[in-house]
Amino acid sequence: MSISVNEASDIQREISERSAPDYLDQLEAEAIYIMREVAGQFERPALLFSGGKDSITLVHLAKKAFAPGKIPFPLVHVDTGHNFIEAIEYRDELAEAINAKLIVRYVEDTIKAKGLKEQTGKNASRNWLQTFTLLDTIEEFEFDACIGGARRDEEKARAKERIFSFRDEFGQWDPKRQRPELWNLFNGRIQKGENVRVFPISNWTELDVWAYLKREGIALPSIYFAHERELILRDGKLLNNTPVIEPDPEDQIVTRQVRFRTVGDMTCTAAVESAAATLDEVIAEITISRISERGETRIDDQQTEAAMEDRKKGGYF
Amino acid sequence: MDLLRFITAGSVDDGKSTLIGRLLYDTKNILADQMEAIERASKTRNAGEIDLALLTDGLRSEREQGITIDVAYKYFQTPNRKFISIDAPGHIQYTRNMVTGASNADLAIILVDARHGVVEQTRRHSLIASMLGIPHVIVAVNKMDLVGNSEDAFLEIAKSYTELAEKLSIKDLTIIPVSALNGDNIVERSEAMSWYTGETLLSVLENVNVLKDQNQEDGRFAVQYVIRPQTDELHDYRGYAGRVQSGTFKKGDAIKVLPSERESKIAKIEFGGNEIPQASVLESVTILLEDDIDISRGDMIVTVDNSPIVSQDIEALVCWMDDKKTLKPGNKYVLQHGTARSRCSIRGIEYQIDINSYEKLDEVEALKLNDVARIVLRTAQPIAYDPYQKNRANGAAILIDETSNVTVGACMIE
Numbered sequence: 100m101s102i103s104v105n106e107a108s109d110i111q112r113e114i115s116e117r118s119a120p121d122y123l124d125q126l127e128a129e130a131i132y133i134m135r136e137v138a139g140q141f142e143r144p145a146l147l148f149s150g151g152k153d154s155i156t157l158v159h160l161a162k163k164a165f166a167p168g169k170i171p172f173p174l175v176h177v178d179t180g181h182n183f184i185e186a187i188e189y190r191d192e193l194a195e196a197i198n199a200k201l202i203v204r205y206v207e208d209t210i211k212a213k214g215l216k217e218q219t220g221k222n223a224s225r226n227w228l229q230t231f232t233l234l235d236t237i238e239e240f241e242f243d244a245c246i247g248g249a250r251r252d253e254e255k256a257r258a259k260e261r262i263f264s265f266r267d268e269f270g271q272w273d274p275k276r277q278r279p280e281l282w283n284l285f286n287g288r289i290q291k292g293e294n295v296r297v298f299p300i301s302n303w304t305e306l307d308v309w310a311y312l313k314r315e316g317i318a319l320p321s322i323y324f325a326h327e328r329e330l331i332l333r334d335g336k337l338l339n340n341t342p343v344i345e346p347d348p349e350d351q352i353v354t355r356q357v358r359f360r361t362v363g364d365m366t367c368t369a370a371v372e373s374a375a376a377t378l379d380e381v382i383a384e385i386t387i388s389r390i391s392e393r394g395e396t397r398i399d400d401q402q403t404e405a406a407m408e409d410r411k412k413g414g415y416f
Numbered sequence: 417m418d419l420l421r422f423i424t425a426g427s428v429d430d431g432k433s434t435l436i437g438r439l440l441y442d443t444k445n446i447l448a449d450q451m452e453a454i455e456r457a458s459k460t461r462n463a464g465e466i467d468l469a470l471l472t473d474g475l476r477s478e479r480e481q482g483i484t485i486d487v488a489y490k491y492f493q494t495p496n497r498k499f500i501s502i503d504a505p506g507h508i509q510y511t512r513n514m515v516t517g518a519s520n521a522d523l524a525i526i527l528v529d530a531r532h533g534v535v536e537q538t539r540r541h542s543l544i545a546s547m548l549g550i551p552h553v554i555v556a557v558n559k560m561d562l563v564g565n566s567e568d569a570f571l572e573i574a575k576s577y578t579e580l581a582e583k584l585s586i587k588d589l590t591i592i593p594v595s596a597l598n599g600d601n602i603v604e605r606s607e608a609m610s611w612y613t614g615e616t617l618l619s620v621l622e623n624v625n626v627l628k629d630q631n632q633e634d635g636r637f638a639v640q641y642v643i644r645p646q647t648d649e650l651h652d653y654r655g656y657a658g659r660v661q662s663g664t665f666k667k668g669d670a671i672k673v674l675p676s677e678r679e680s681k682i683a684k685i686e687f688g689g690n691e692i693p694q695a696s697v698l699e700s701v702t703i704l705l706e707d708d709i710d711i712s713r714g715d716m717i718v719t720v721d722n723s724p725i726v727s728q729d730i731e732a733l734v735c736w737m738d739d740k741k742t743l744k745p746g747n748k749y750v751l752q753h754g755t756a757r758s759r760c761s762i763r764g765i766e767y768q769i770d771i772n773s774y775e776k777l778d779e780v781e782a783l784k785l786n787d788v789a790r791i792v793l794r795t796a797q798p799i800a801y802d803p804y805q806k807n808r809a810n811g812a813a814i815l816i817d818e819t820s821n822v823t824v825g826a827c828m829i830e
């Protein structure tokens with residue numbers, strides 16, 4: 100039996116009356132599709148997990164993509180030793196709760212093994228060094244694909260990156276020679292030693308992530324919500340008061356009510372003053388905020404105009 | 417709220433990046449720190465005024481040269497809709513990046529410089545937009561400020577574009593006079609062009625209906641992955657994970673698996689491990705069947721009374737994207753269609769399409785970077801496809817170079 104012309108136009112009429120699918124459903128379906136492409140195309144994928152809200156979202160999407168089965172790849176964390184304790188605890192609890200394999204590799208070990216020199220002085224960070232640990236981990240486990248939670252709205256170089264982002268055997272991104280990426284036909288073919296970084300939430304904005312966390316009822320580490328904390332006030336930014344941040348004579352130690360808008364290393368992630376204690380309140384604040392996520396919280400991007408592009412060319416996420 | 421994906425296209429320097437910057441600026445979607453960064457970068461480049469193109473031209477070499485090299489994605493929203501804007505490069509050398517951006521667009525804004533009118537890249541990008549079946553096209557005649565906001569200048573370009581569009585299959589065309597630099601007819605109506613009574617650019621973007629562009633008739637579901645938990649309680653569970661490419665599926669539907677032609681019925685549809693009554697276009701779900709049949713990644717589940725074509729012989733329009741090697745009859749590639757991959761060999765080039773006249777050129781021996789042609793190929797395994805113009809999702813395929821692994825061709829199967 101085939102559909103006659105009249106029946107087809109009835110279908111069309113019914114459809115034009117149907118309401119448009121919600122954007123969050125569309126973004127979710129796209130991300131799940133991408134996750135499944137990774138599982139289908141690669142032999143040894145991994146999900147890079149930091150304990151931040153974007154990678155928490157990824158884990159949730161992966162759970163949905165493969166339910167009722169387990170997530171078919173391990174969670175990998177490159178631990179700089181400068182992470183927030185709340186994020187680390189959350190990471191361990193989540194991995195256990197979903198019975199996922201968790202692989203942790205430490206930047207500290209890479210520094211010792213390779214005799215790497217750490218940055219010193221004000222605003223010293225291990226952000227750059229973590230690339231070495233990441234590349235070593237990829238080599239150790241022969242990962243051919245690494246799923247990450249980067250979003251294109253975060254930063255101007257990321258706005259240019261493909262969803263399947265090809266990296267050569269040195270992990271390098273070449274922005275001038277990206278593979279064409281057509282429709283939803285992702286090309287994950289690579290040679291041994293090369294790998295692909297995959298970004299399922301490329302097309303999500305910061306607010307989309309928050310709205311999704313709320314809709315799905317996903318728990319977050321407590322540092323995302325307002326709490327009292329002792330902080331270093333430096334150049335107008337509030338950093339966690341911790342020994343891993345090298346003191347500067349100009350620093351002021353203050354106690355404020357804050358929350359974190361992103362969770363990266365303590366050395367390069369600033370807190371924002373806030374009384375928002377629930378997801379609704381956080382969303383309300385971000386909706387009216389006139390400053391971008393990275394602009395408000397990241398110290399590492401602001402050093403030069405092309406800081407992120409340069410890090411990516413070196414193998415960074 | 418729904419989502420519209422649109423691309424800006426057109427020749428080098430016609431103002432594509434500026435237009436996107438302007439759209440974001442006038443809809444108050446540029447945040448304070450981003451604006452400061454653009455102001456700072458504009459100053460160091462002596463751009464004089466604020467250069468809104470710097471919002472999307474984020475790569476070092478793009479800023480050095482003042483051109484766009486690869487597509488940039490920017491996100492914004494108005495009270496009526498969410499938008500994903502895709503800023504494409506105009507330079508011919510980067511056409512494949514434009515195709516990358518255009519392949520997922522619901523709408524294309526093709527810019528024309530009011531001083532120069534329709535030029536070769538306008539024709540090339542319009543051809544690509546029409547081949548890709550982008551359902552809606554807006555032609556933005558830009559830099560109207562540089563032609564004294566003249567209605568005659570606009571009408572002349574509108575006339576020549578309409579002639580061009582008639583040769584292509586552009587279904588829904590709107591032509592608007594704008595100045596991206598000054599923001600005329602972008603978000604606000606232009607006072608300088610009071611003769612223009614049509615819609616602003618944003619108003620078209622907000623109101624175009626994209627829901628009806630989707631193919632709701634042909635049930636197509638390419639299997640991405642087989643979920644087999646193999647735990648005690650889920651011992652016999654076999655779920656086929658994939659995304660509905662077109663049509664709808666529901667419990668009890670009679671289905672057929674291609675290319676094996678085995679038939680069964682849908683026992684259950686799940687999302688995130690929970691049963692759902694039906695699955696519509698673009699939903700990522702898991703399908704369980706009543707019978708235990710052999711299905712793996714690359715197979716396609718279709719509704720039994722509405723089959724795609726299953727064949728090893730394929731004719732397709734192709735955009736060739738390799739800057740190192742040409743496409744010649746006899747060459748072998750990997751064809752990726754849906755989740756299926758098959759080796760294939762090129763049987764012939766039927767004709768190439770001339771970018772300027774859109775005429776068919778016969779007796780072409782090889783395709784070079786950015787050439788557009790109709791080719792014939794034969795695959796090693798049968799492919800279950802629909803003609804692209806009828807079903808975008810199941811008529812699209814890519815060619816992959818077997819040695820470099822690079823994507824070298826965009827195919828629209830005819």
Ligand SMILES: Nc1nc2c(ncn2[C@@H]2O[C@H](COP(=O)(O)OP(=O)(O)OP(=O)(O)O)[C@@H](O)[C@H]2O)c(=O)[nH]1
Nearest residue numbers: 428429430431432433434483484506559595596597
């Ligand atoms: N006078 C005037 N100048 C404009 C207008 N729109 C853009 N321009 C200028 O045209 C130049 C090129 O603008 P871009 O936005 O970079 O052009 P593009 O189309 O993105 O260029 P490519 O991406 O390299 O193809 C810049 O100097 C802009 O300031 C306009 O409406 N009027």
Ligand SMILES: [Mg+2]
Nearest residue numbers: 432433483484
């Ligand atoms: Mg541009």
